[in-house]
Amino acid sequence: MEQVITTESRADSGSVAGRDTGLNIKSFLLALSLTLMVSVTSFLDYFKIREIFWAVELPPYLFCAMACFFMVSIISFRKDAAGISIIDVAILAFFFYSVVSAYILASPFLPVDRIYSLAGCIIYYSWIRLGFFRNGMVTVLYGILLVSFLQASWGLLQYFALLPSFAGRPGIQGGFINPGIYGCFMAVGLIIGLYLAGIYRGPKLGLILLAIANLIIAAALVFSLSRTAYVAAISGICLLLFFSFKDKIRPLFIRFWPLLTVIIAAVFAALAYYLWQRNTLSVSGRFLIWKISARMFTEHPLWGIGYGNFFTEYGNYQAAYFQSGKGAPQEIQTAGLNYYPFNELLRVAIENGIIGLGLFISAIVLACIQGWRSVKAKVPNAALFTTLLIVILVFGMFSYPFQSAAINCVFYFSIAVIASGQKPLFAFRFSRMAKVALFIPACLLLLLCLQKINALLSWRKIEKTMLYSEGDAFRQYEKTYRVLGNNGAFLFNYGAELGEMGINDKSLQILSLAKRYLSDVELSTRLAMLNSKLHQEKQAEQYYLTAAYMDPKRFVPLDNLFIFYQNTRQTQKAQNMALLIINKPVKVPSAKIAVIKNAARQYLQNLAPVDIKN
Numbered sequence: 001m002e003q004v005i006t007t008e009s010r011a012d013s014g015s016v017a018g019r020d021t022g023l024n025i026k027s028f029l030l031a032l033s034l035t036l037m038v039s040v041t042s043f044l045d046y047f048k049i050r051e052i053f054w055a056v057e058l059p060p061y062l063f064c065a066m067a068c069f070f071m072v073s074i075i076s077f078r079k080d081a082a083g084i085s086i087i088d089v090a091i092l093a094f095f096f097y098s099v100v101s102a103y104i105l106a107s108p109f110l111p112v113d114r115i116y117s118l119a120g121c122i123i124y125y126s127w128i129r130l131g132f133f134r135n136g137m138v139t140v141l142y143g144i145l146l147v148s149f150l151q152a153s154w155g156l157l158q159y160f161a162l163l164p165s166f167a168g169r170p171g172i173q174g175g176f177i178n179p180g181i182y183g184c185f186m187a188v189g190l191i192i193g194l195y196l197a198g199i200y201r202g203p204k205l206g207l208i209l210l211a212i213a214n215l216i217i218a219a220a221l222v223f224s225l226s227r228t229a230y231v232a233a234i235s236g237i238c239l240l241l242f243f244s245f246k247d248k249i250r251p252l253f254i255r256f257w258p259l260l261t262v263i264i265a266a267v268f269a270a271l272a273y274y275l276w277q278r279n280t281l282s283v284s285g286r287f288l289i290w291k292i293s294a295r296m297f298t299e300h301p302l303w304g305i306g307y308g309n310f311f312t313e314y315g316n317y318q319a320a321y322f323q324s325g326k327g328a329p330q331e332i333q334t335a336g337l338n339y340y341p342f343n344e345l346l347r348v349a350i351e352n353g354i355i356g357l358g359l360f361i362s363a364i365v366l367a368c369i370q371g372w373r374s375v376k377a378k379v380p381n382a383a384l385f386t387t388l389l390i391v392i393l394v395f396g397m398f399s400y401p402f403q404s405a406a407i408n409c410v411f412y413f414s415i416a417v418i419a420s421g422q423k424p425l426f427a428f429r430f431s432r433m434a435k436v437a438l439f440i441p442a443c444l445l446l447l448l449c450l451q452k453i454n455a456l457l458s459w460r461k462i463e464k465t466m467l468y469s470e471g472d473a474f475r476q477y478e479k480t481y482r483v484l485g486n487n488g489a490f491l492f493n494y495g496a497e498l499g500e501m502g503i504n505d506k507s508l509q510i511l512s513l514a515k516r517y518l519s520d521v522e523l524s525t526r527l528a529m530l531n532s533k534l535h536q537e538k539q540a541e542q543y544y545l546t547a548a549y550m551d552p553k554r555f556v557p558l559d560n561l562f563i564f565y566q567n568t569r570q571t572q573k574a575q576n577m578a579l580l581i582i583n584k585p586v587k588v589p590s591a592k593i594a595v596i597k598n599a600a601r602q603y604l605q606n607l608a609p610v611d612i613k614n
Contacts, residue, residue, distance in 0.1 A: 027136035033070050034413065035143025037124070040066065041405035042147050042185065045177040054460040057489055060113060061452045063405040064120035068446035071123050074131035075430075075438050082130050083424025087370060090363035091415060095122045097359055098307045098352055105306035110486040112517050114308035116452070119445060121408055128416040130428070130438075137381055137417070141192050144410065148189020149213045151175060152220035155182060159223045171225035181404045183229025184395045186221035188388060188410055191236045193217055195384045198244065228398040236391035243375050243383035285334040286342045286398070292317050293341040296350045304353035311339045312488065315519030315550045322549040333587055337521060337551045340403060344396035364393065367415045374421045382421065385414040455483035459490060470501065481510075488518025496526060504533055521547045521557055528564070537568055553587050559596045566603070578604050 041063055047055035098118055102111040155172035158165040165172060171179030193214040200207050221233060296305065296317050305313055315337055321327060322335070341347045349357040371386030392401050392411045401407040428434065458480050465473040477494050484490040491514035498507035508530045514523060528543035544564050548557040558581050565574035578600040586593055 028139065030074075030131055031136035031139035031143065033073070034128070034140045034409075035147070037066055037070065038144050038406055038409045039147045041409055042151055043175045044405055045181070046175045054456045054463075057113070057456055057487060058453065059405060060116040060120065061449045061456075064116045064123065065446055065449035065453070067120045067123035067127060068442045068449065071127040071130075071442045072439060072446065074127050075435050075442070078131060078430050081427040081429045083420075084129075084426055084428050085370075085419045085422035085424055087363060087366045087415065087419035087422055088129055089425065090359065090366055091125060091412075091419075092122070094352075094356065094359035094363055095125070097356055101303060101352060101356065102307040102309075105303060105309075109513075109516060111306060112308040112312060113452070113484075113487045114311065116449065117405065117408075118307055120405070121412060123442060123445065124409065125412045125416055126438075128413060129419065138196070140413075141196060141381075141384070145189060145192050145196060145213060147406075148186065148192070148217050151182070152186060152189065152217045155186075155220040155223065156216065172220065172223050174220070176404065176406075179224045180226045180228060180399050181401065181407065183221055183224035183226030184232060184392070184399065184401050184407060185404070186217055186224060187229050187233035187236060187391060187395070188407070189217045190214060190221060190233055191240060191387060191391060192384065194237065195240060195387075226399075228395055231398075232391050232395040235394050236387050239390060240383060240387045243387065246375070284330060285336065288331050288335055289314075289338055289342055290346065292321050293343075293346050293350060295321070297346070300350070300353060302353045302355065304349070304351045304356060307351050310341060310347055310350055312517055312519050314338055314341070315521075316546065319546045319549040322552045323545055327552065329585070332552045333585065335552050337519075339519075340400035342399055344393075344400065344402050347400070347402075363415070364389075367418050370422050371418045374418065379421050381417065385417045388414045389418065451483055455480050459484070459493075466497070473497075474501075485513070486517055488514050488516075488520075492518055492520065492523050492526075499526060499530060504530055508534065519550070521550050521554070524550065525557065525560055528560070532564065532567075540564065555581065555584070555586075555593045555596045558584070559599070562600065562603075571607070575604065575607065 041059075044059040044062060047058050095118065099115065099122070102115055102118075105111075151174040154163065155174040157163040158172045158174070171183075173179045173182045174185075176182035176185065193210060197207065197210045197214065200210060221229060292314065293310075296310070296313065318335065318338070322332065327335070341350065345357065345361075348360050352360070367389060368386070371382060371389065374382035375386060388410060392407060392414075395401050402411070458476060462473050462476045462480065465476060474497075477497070480490070481494060491510055495507045495510035495514055498504075498510060508527070511523065511527050511530065515527065524543045524547035528540045528547060531537070531540035531543060541561075541564065544557070544561040548561050551557070558577065562574060562577040562581060565571075565577055581600040582597055582604075
């Protein structure tokens with residue numbers, strides 16, 4: 001066993017106060033590849049914010065493909081043994097349980113394509129641990145800081161209207177999907193920048209540059225307007241200060257712990273209250289999401305609903321909740337079509353059940369315990385990586401950081417670094433057979449990712465082909481369907497095009513399959529229209545109801561249901577729907593809503609006098 005950790009021990013002795021000493025070419029390449037991974041993944045959300053139909057689906061495949069490529073590279077040159085710790089076992093157990101349960105619960109269909117994000121995390125974590133180095137650690141930290149600085153600069157240019165912002169809400173977002181996730185990444189970058197400034201021992205110019213970078217990142221964090229990111233950043237800075245001065249703080253805390261506990265609790269309570277009052281509607285919306293999410297968990301407590309299926313099922317649960325009449329008027333006004341539970345532990349519980357949640361929490365607790373031990377032992381950089389782990393978890397209690405590949409990279413990198421300080425349970429030796437056992441799955445997964453990416457590029461071409469050759473386009477659709485048959489967005493597009501051409505039976509088949517992988521008002525509306533055309537009125541009504549209550553503050557889905565009741569001569573239901581439309585409060589006035597309300601009034605007036613609320 002001593003031979004297993006000899007290489008890492010020598011590397012540890014080369015890292016003094018955060019400096020990279022004895023940085024060899026392999027360590028440099030590993031540091032460079034990790035920095036490249038964080039850099040590229042931090043810009044993957046750009047595909048989503050531009051809302052280009054085919055490009056929105058790219059990030060999971062690109063992330064997984066990059067992880068596989070670097071994994072294959074690591075396997076190729078690694079010769080000595082790698083130590084596997086209990087943290088590694090816990091993390092990998094959670095990963096593999098999530099994958100296996102996703103396939104079992106989805107059977108006889110394939111799980112959602114978001115499974116590739118999980119596969120990417122498995123490969124990424126394994127790649128870091130099997131190719132672990134310590135004497136290039138600070139190089140990686142400077143790389144992440146550089147990425148944070150670039151994202152911060154992008155965001156500030158958005159703030160000053162020099163670059164477009166795609167958020168559609170207050171706050172800058174850089175290249176991330178929304179200001180909240182952007183704020184979390186800025187919090188991570190700020191903590192890394194402050195840490196590097198604290199251990200810096202070089203020329204004064206370097207310290208000035210670090211200070212400038214930290215100020216720009218801090219400004220971007222403030223202008224993101226993400227309250228959760230503020231809390232995470234403040235928590236992280238306090239924790240980093242505590243770790244840095246624990247020898248001085250600990251005696252004071254032991255002596256005055258009751259008073260200090262009350263003061264800290266009061267400060268955080270006051271901060272939470274202030275941030276809540278800044279946007280009470282947003283907080284109320286999250287309470288509604290948590291209420292409905294709790295229902296999802298109680299219906300599938302043991303095994304969960306399968307990885308990635310919160311995205312596909314939440315809309316259906318929300319529709320059922322409001323259709324039952326349990327939704328309060330304020331909840332109707334704050335509800336929206338949501339795809340995330342705004343709490344990562346709750347998401348894990350819903351998707352993976354109690355078993356998956358237990359595995360995940362076990363891995364996190366083991367990592368935190370080992371992190372604290374490493375901090376007490378004054379292991380270089382242990383304070384930073386333990387802080388980053390906790391900061392992302394704090395943010396994850398009120399948001400969804402694990403939906404960002406870049407934050408996933410930082411999170412699992414932090415756990416991998418902490419795990420490297422734990423005594424190995426056993427040695428993984430890079431024999432020829434072991435390399436083949438790792439090489440083949442990584443290469444196969446890489447090929448699958450490339451196949452998916454190629455299919456998405458084909459999908460992009462199909463849209464152009466439809467303009468001049470519908471036959472060729474549908475042949476290409478059928479070919480692409482074999483690869484993207486579990487991608488909800490593609491299935492929706494394919495089924496909708498079939499419906500436009502009047503191929504209703506095939507369209508209904510494809511859109512019904514899309515419903516397994518996508519929760520969307522427009523999808524439910526199209527299914528309702530198709531069932532109505534095929535004279536399946538019961539199914540049509542159910543889909544119209546689902547569309548109407550999935551996003552209950554909208555008027556158009558209610559109007560579609562109202563028209564359906566008129567066309568099918570269900571007079572009593574049409575009257576009830578007309579009254580509902582007329583009396584429904586308007587959140588954002590528009591000409592379209594005015595037309596819908598007037599049509600409902602006209603219908604009732606043509607039937608008989610009815611007491612209508614103005």
